[in-house]
Amino acid sequence: xxxxxxxxxxxxxxxxxxxxxxxxxxxxxxxxxxxxxxxxxxxxxxxxxxxxxxxxxxxxxxxxxxxxxxxxxxxxxxxxxxxxxxxxxxxxxxxxxxxxxxxxxxxxxxxxxxxxxxxxxxxxxxxxxxxxxxxxxxxxxxxxxxxxxxxxxxxxxxxxxxxxxxxxxxxxxxxxxxxxxxxxxxxxx
Numbered sequence: 738x739x740x741x742x743x744x745x746x747x748x749x750x751x752x753x754x755x756x757x758x759x760x761x762x763x764x765x766x767x768x769x770x771x772x773x774x775x776x777x778x779x780x781x782x783x784x785x786x787x788x789x790x791x792x793x794x795x796x797x798x799x800x801x802x803x804x805x806x807x808x809x810x811x812x813x814x815x816x817x818x819x820x821x822x823x824x825x826x827x828x829x830x831x832x833x834x835x836x837x838x839x840x841x842x843x844x845x846x847x848x849x850x851x852x853x854x855x856x857x858x859x860x861x862x863x864x865x866x867x868x869x870x871x872x873x874x875x876x877x878x879x880x881x882x883x884x885x886x887x888x889x890x891x892x893x894x895x896x897x898x899x900x901x902x903x904x905x906x907x908x909x910x911x912x913x914x915x916x917x918x919x920x921x922x923x924x925x926x
Contacts, residue, residue, distance in 0.1 A: 749822075749825055749826030749827050750820070750822050750826035750827075750915060751826055752822070752824060752825075752826050752913060752915075755822075755826075755913070755915040755916075756915060756916045757901045757902035757903075757913065757914065757915060757916065758814075758819045758902060758914040758915055758916040759896075759897075759902050759916070760894075760896045760897035760902065762817065762819065762916060763814075763819070763893075763896060763902075763914060765813070765817060766810075766811065766813035766814045766816070766817055766819055767813060768813070769811075769812060769813030769816055769817070770800070770801075770811045770812060770813040770814075773800075773812055773813070774797055774800060777793055777794070777796060777797050778797070780793055781793050781794065781852065782862050782863075784856065785856060785859075786856070787853050787856050787857060790849075790852060790853065790856055791849075791853075794845070794849055797845065798842055798845060801834070801837075801838040801841055801842075802831070802834035802835040802837070802838035802842070803831065803834060804834075805821045805829065805834045805837060805838065806828065806829055806830050806831040806832070806833055806834020806835070806837075807828065807830075807831060807834070808828070809821055809822065809828045809829075814914070817918070818916060818917040818918040819914055819915065819916055819917070820914070820915050820917060821837070821912055821913070821914050822912065822913050822914075822915060823911060823912055823913070824911055824913070829910060829912050833910050833911075833912060836909060836910040837906050837907065837909070837910035837912050838906070839906070839909070840888060840889050840892050840905065840906045840909070841889060841906070843885045843888070843889070844882055844885040844886045844889055846885075847878045847879075847881045847882040847885065848882055850878055851875060851878050851879070851882065854871075854875065854878075855868075855871060858871065891905065892904045892905035892906050893906075901913060902914065
């Protein structure tokens with residue numbers, strides 16, 4: 738597959754002649770991105786310093802909005818020939834990247850708050866009894882986290898059912914994910 742560089746950075750894509758990236762190809766891109774970010778997530782589980790944890794999470798938060806805004810896709814999207822563009826066929830820019838990534842970033846906030854509280858309390862995520870007690874005493878934050886995660890899941894599932902394969906996050910940011918590869922069907926997943 739590889740990265741497709743069919744057009745120069747300044748030449749916009751004609752949205753009407755592009756092929757939308759379907760649900761399943763976007764899942765593949767997401768898996769690639771997940772594997773890249775997994776390193777940070779695993780590392781965060783072992784940190785006992787709030788400052789270290791926050792420093793480790795900054796790249797996780799910035800990954801999607803910065804790469805999609807400035808490069809036109811995350812590493813996963815770029816690797817398989819997908820691009821994120823606006824209605825005029827250009828990259829969405831940094832502000833557009835943050836708007837589009839908002840639904841992805843929202844669940845990270847309560848998750849980070851929970852992790853910081855665990856670090857401050859000296860609770861290990863590997864201690865099931867302490868973790869269960871912590872979860873019960875922070876039930877509201879967990880409900881917020883699960884609710885925001887559900888909203889994100891719905892946003893992604895919507896991709897499979899819209900004509901241009903747009904999720905709620907695409908609609909909010911007025912962005913489109915296109916497939917630059919020559920094979921496959923425009924109606925794929």
